[in-house]
Amino acid sequence: MPISATVRPNLYKDSVTLMRVSQRVLEERGVRRATLLMGTPANKAMLAEAGLMRTELGDARPADLMIVVEAESSAAIDGANARIGTLLDSAPAAPSATGATPAPSSIALAVARGARATIAQISVPGPYAGAEALKALKQGLHAFVFSDNVPLAEERALKRLAKCKRLLVMGPDCGTAILRGVPLGFANVVRRGPIGLVGASGTGLQEVMCRIDAMGQGISHAIGTGSRDVHEAIGGATMCQAIDLLADDASTRVIVVVSKPPAKSVADEVLRHVARAGKQCVVLFLGADRARTTWPSNAVPVATLRDAAAAGVALAAGDSLGGVTDDIDRDVWEREARALSSSQRFVHGLYSGGTFSIEAQWLWLALGMRTQSNAPIDSDVRTAGDAHRATDFGADEYTVGRPHPMIDLGTRVEQLAREARDASTAAVVLDVVLGYGSHPDPAAVLAPAIADARAVAARAGRHLPVIAFVCGTERDPQSLSTQQAALRAAGALIAADSTSAARLAGAIAIVADDREAAPTASAR
Numbered sequence: 241m242p243i244s245a246t247v248r249p250n251l252y253k254d255s256v257t258l259m260r261v262s263q264r265v266l267e268e269r270g271v272r273r274a275t276l277l278m279g280t281p282a283n284k285a286m287l288a289e290a291g292l293m294r295t296e297l298g299d300a301r302p303a304d305l306m307i308v309v310e311a312e313s314s315a316a317i318d319g320a321n322a323r324i325g326t327l328l329d330s331a332p333a334a335p336s337a338t339g340a341t342p343a344p345s346s347i348a349l350a351v352a353r354g355a356r357a358t359i360a361q362i363s364v365p366g367p368y369a370g371a372e373a374l375k376a377l378k379q380g381l382h383a384f385v386f387s388d389n390v391p392l393a394e395e396r397a398l399k400r401l402a403k404c405k406r407l408l409v410m411g412p413d414c415g416t417a418i419l420r421g422v423p424l425g426f427a428n429v430v431r432r433g434p435i436g437l438v439g440a441s442g443t444g445l446q447e448v449m450c451r452i453d454a455m456g457q458g459i460s461h462a463i464g465t466g467s468r469d470v471h472e473a474i475g476g477a478t479m480c481q482a483i484d485l486l487a488d489d490a491s492t493r494v495i496v497v498v499s500k501p502p503a504k505s506v507a508d509e510v511l512r513h514v515a516r517a518g519k520q521c522v523v524l525f526l527g528a529d530r531a532r533t534t535w536p537s538n539a540v541p542v543a544t545l546r547d548a549a550a551a552g553v554a555l556a557a558g559d560s561l562g563g564v565t566d567d568i569d570r571d572v573w574e575r576e577a578r579a580l581s582s583s584q585r586f587v588h589g590l591y592s593g594g595t596f597s598i599e600a601q602w603l604w605l606a607l608g609m610r611t612q613s614n615a616p617i618d619s620d621v622r623t624a625g626d627a628h629r630a631t632d633f634g635a636d637e638y639t640v641g642r643p644h645p646m647i648d649l650g651t652r653v654e655q656l657a658r659e660a661r662d663a664s665t666a667a668v669v670l671d672v673v674l675g676y677g678s679h680p681d682p683a684a685v686l687a688p689a690i691a692d693a694r695a696v697a698a699r700a701g702r703h704l705p706v707i708a709f710v711c712g713t714e715r716d717p718q719s720l721s722t723q724q725a726a727l728r729a730a731g732a733l734i735a736a737d738s739t740s741a742a743r744l745a746g747a748i749a750i751v752a753d754d755r756e757a758a759p760t761a762s763a764r
Contacts, residue, residue, distance in 0.1 A: 241272055241310050244317045245294035248305040252278065253328065254363035255387065256677065258305075259643035261327045263679075265309075266648060268323060270316030273642060275308040276324070278365040282389045290640040302365055347372065351379045361424055362411075363387055369412060370394035377401055377409070384424050385411030385466070392473055395466070399477035408481055411466040415442030418449070418462040425464070426646060428675035429715040433458020435552045436492035438482040440470045440499040443593025443634075443673060444526075444545055447711045447738050448498055451549030454713070454736075457556050460492040467594075470502035470510075479506075480513045487517035496522040496552040498545070500598055501617065507533070514539050520555045524548040526595065527602050527617055545599055546739035568744045572733065577751030579703040580666055585752060587745040588659055589630040589669040590652045592645035596671050597630040600742040604628055607746045626664075628749060631655075646678045653689040660693035660704055666752045667705040668693075669745050671738065672723055674712025681718060683726035690730040705748060708732040709741040 253261075258276040265274040275292060277283040279300030287293040292308045300306050307324055311317045344350035347360055360376035362369055366389025373383040377398065390412035402409045410417055410424075416439070417424040421432055428446055430453040439445030442464060449459050463486075465478040479497070486492045495517060497510065507525055514521045515536035522540045525533075530541045540561060542548050554561050587604075591597045594615050601611045615632040632638075633645040633652055642648050652670065659665040670690075672682050679685070690706050697704035708727045712720045728734050735741035 245296040251305045270312040273310040279304040388413035414464040414466045426677040431458035434493035436486035437462040441595040444595035455553040472503035476506040483513045522551040544739040573747035576705040583663040584666040587667040594632040597632040600630040660696040674716040674718040683723040687730035709735040
């Protein structure tokens with residue numbers, strides 16, 4: 241396919257704006273990829289790795305915007321570039337033209353004007369994000385750093401300074417937060433309440449807050465830390481500070497901590513802060529060996545995102561911590577499995593969030609299922625042979641040249657079509673993430689793709705279960721029930737949450753693997 245590459249000099253747009261422009265252009269007929277990136281060395285390296293780097297981009301500077309379009313024809317490329325130009329140039333007129341006070345051009349100027357803000361939201365190219373976060377800290381502001389590609393050493397230095405100044409650095413690469421009811425980044429519309437959340441995972445944080453909302457409770461604050469915060473080099477700096485802040489917050493009665501597997505030293509440090517919190521705390525370290533960990537008396541260790549939400553709600557209500565009741569119906573998994581052909585053996589999770597992929601892998605491994613992933617919980621399984629798969633489509637190899645899969649569903653739609661043609665596919669799992677910043681109507685894209693995939697499989701004589709769960713609330717702009725209804729009408733099996741979806745897929749896989757035996761008790 242033809243590819244065009246152009247540079248717009250001295251035109252900075254933040255990453256969220258660029259993702260939105262890219263998404264709208266990808267809706268044009270014949271456009272395969274539309275990539276808008278600032279001209280940093282890191283972005284050029286990503287383009288090169290994706291096969292999209294062109295000589296026209298070689299001299300682009302970090303303040304220049306690189307635009308790459310791949311389409312089916314030259315006419316489609318011309319149309320896409322025209323559309324990009326229109327979208328980039330459609331910003332409102334400068335305030336000075338109307339006589340209004342110009343917007344402040346720096347953090348320092350905003351503070352000098354008497355702004356009452358206590359937090360700076362930073363979304364600039366990675367090489368500049370650290371400097372802007374430093375400016376925010378020096379002005380006495382917390383920093384929400386949406387930007388990624390910030391050097392690890394800079395993150396460590398920023399968080400050390402923030403701790404000295406009793407400020408928070410959320411991020412880099414922090415996708416989600418809700419502070420006093422104000423959403424930052426990707427976030428859902430949830431009710432206020434007594435449960436405070438801390439998370440090193442954006443989608444994991446969203447899933448837990450939405451489950452809490454569905455169970456009738458609410459959130460005081462949801463503090464994202466950025467995924468690298470739980471690496472040994474960072475030491476859980478923001479996570480520990482956030483626990484301390486929630487411990488001192490009068491509106492928070494229960495604290496819920498959500499994390500991908502942290503380094504051992506980080507887990508120990510986080511639990512020391514949990515012990516000092518003086519409040520009941522739910523702790524989810526995905527994949528942690530709970531039996532071998534020494535837990536503080538005020539800590540409730542859980543194994544899944546759903547368990548984290550349920551335990552937080554029970555503690556907030558003063559209820560006993562009973563077992564979580566699964567909502568997957570034995571008749572459903574047996575019916576779906578027994579409708580499969582003998583060739584259909586493997587389930588594939590097509591996830592937009594890495595935490596969903598990690599949770600599925602742990603759940604499937606607990607059922608004795610061999611797994612593989614591009615974000616493996618064990619380095620030995622990345623290139624495993626025939627196995628059940630859990631793919632994180634938000635990883636770099638899938639997002640170069642495209643927006644995040646919560647915005648652009650195209651990559652997963654393409655993979656779903658491939659799964660429909662694959663005689664070994666026994667079931668597919670899809671997450672649908674709602675809220676601010678996500679696709680405005682994901683079911684409008686996914687529902688036709690699900691119906692088409694099932695029809696393709698049927699023409700080949702195969703039944704294809706597609707399991708979907710929607711991470712969202714009724715008050716989100718996209719509406720939880722509206723999205724679920726559209727997916728259900730297309731033939732999807734709707735699970736209540738990420739945990740139930742993975743367990744349902746696992747139960748189908750077990751029955752499919754042994755048509756004569758029922759699932760083991762651990763699959764229930």
